[in-house]
Amino acid sequence: MAKSYYNVVETLVSIFAEDKGTIKILLQRKKTEPYRNYWIIPGKVLSNDETLEVSVKKVCDKLIPFDINDFYETKTFSSLDRDPVERIIATNFNVITSKVTQYENMQWFDINALPKMAYDHEQILFENLDELKRRILHNENNILLQFFPHDFTLTELQAFFEFVLDKKIDRRNFRKKIFNDNIVSHTGEKIKTAGRPGELFVFNKGGYFNE
C-alpha cells in the first residue's frame, strides 16, 4: 500500500444498558470473514462529509428504537494491524440506553462475560470500562438517569452499585448516602416483590453527587 495522507476512519458505538443490577453491552455477530461468527462492537465507516457524531447517531438509529441524545467519545485506536485487511482508524463512543428488544444477530452481554470478540474490540471495551464506572459512581452528566430512565427500587439501584464497585454495600449506609446526595425523588408507588413491596424512586434531573 502506497504511503498516503488519506485514512479510513470508523466509529464504533458501545451501547450499554442496565439489566437486573448488571451492565450489559449490545454486540453484533459478524457474518463474514475475517473473524466470522466473532462478536463486534457495532460501527460504521466514516465518509468525508459527516462528523463522527453524525456517524454515531446513524449507527444508533439502526440499532435503538428511540432517540439517543447523549453519548461520549472514549478513545481513538490507530494500530496499523488492528484490521488484517487495511488500516482503519477507529474512534469509540459510549451510549447508554435501556435494554430493549433484540435484533437479528445482536445480543446483550454482561460486561463480565464477553464472548469471543473480533479485532481489538475487546481491548477497546476494556480500555473504557473503568472510565464508565467512574462516570457512574460520580453520576457525571446524569449518567444514572440514562441507565435508569424508568423508576426503580433502592434495592435494584444498590445491586447496580454493588456490581460497579464489585463489593457488598450496607443497605442502611447506601440509603443514607442516596438520600443525602438528593439524587432521587419519591414516587409513592410500590412494586410487588416476593416479600414486602419496595418503594419506587426516580432520578432527579439536576442531581449530582458531591465532588
Place this chain on the structure above:
Amino acid sequence: MAKSYYNVVETLVSIFAEDKGTIKILLQRKKTEPYRNYWIIPGKVLSNDETLEVSVKKVCDKLIPFDINDFYETKTFSSLDRDPVERIIATNFNVITSKVTQYENMQWFDINALPKMAYDHEQILFENLDELKRRILHNENNILLQFFPHDFTLTELQAFFEFVLDKKIDRRNFRKKIFNDNIVSHTGEKIKTAGRPGELFVFNKGGYFNE
C-alpha cells in the same frame, strides 16, 4: 469535494509544563494564511503508515529536547468546517514536560491568558483543561512527577495546587495531606529564598492519592 471514505487526519499535541506555580502551554505561531500570526497547538498530518502515537512522538521530537515517554489522548474533533480549506479530523494528545528553552515561533502561555488562536484550537484546549486538572488533583499516572521531575518546595507545590483549584489552601492542611498521602520524599536539601530556606522534596514514583 466528492464523497469518499478517505479522510485527512492530524494529531495535535498540547504540551504543558509547570512554571512558578502555574500551568503553561507551548504554542506555535502560524506563519501562513489562513489564520496567519494566530497561534496553534502544534501538530502533524497523519500518514497511513503511522499510528497516532508515533505521530505524536514525531511532533515531540521536533519540539522537546529530551525523550517523552508518557502522553494521553483527550478527544477527536471532526467538524466539517473546522479547517476552512478541507475537512481534517484532529485527535488531540496531552504531553507534560518541563518548561525548556524557547524555539523559533514558539512560546509558552499561561493557560489562563491564551493568545488569539487559529481554527478550533482554543476550543480543543478548553475541552481538555478540566480533565487535565482532574488528573493533577488525583495524581493519575503519576502526572505530578511529570510536572515536577525536579525537586521542589512544598510552597511551590501548594502554589501549583492553588492554581489548579483556583482557590487558597491552608498551608498546614496542605502539608498534612501531602505527607499523609505519602507521595513525596524528603531530600534533606534546602533552597534559599527571601526568608527562611525551604526544604526540597521529590515525588515518589509509586505514590498515589487515596481514591
Place this chain on the structure above:
DNA sequence: ACAAAAGTGTTGCTGTTACACCCATGG
C-alpha cells in the same frame, strides 16, 4: 532588629463505616 518566608497542632465538623432488629406482603 526587622523583613520574609517556612514550619508546626488542636479542635470541631462532616461524612463513612459497622452493626441488628422490626415491618409489610403473599402463600
Place this chain on the structure above:
DNA sequence: CCATGGGTGTAACAGCAACACTTTTGT
C-alpha cells in the same frame, strides 16, 4: 404463621476545614 425481601438508628472513626504563633535565614 412463616418465608421473603424492605425499611430504619446509633455510635465509633477518619478525613477535612478552620485557625495563629514560632523558627530560620538575609540584610
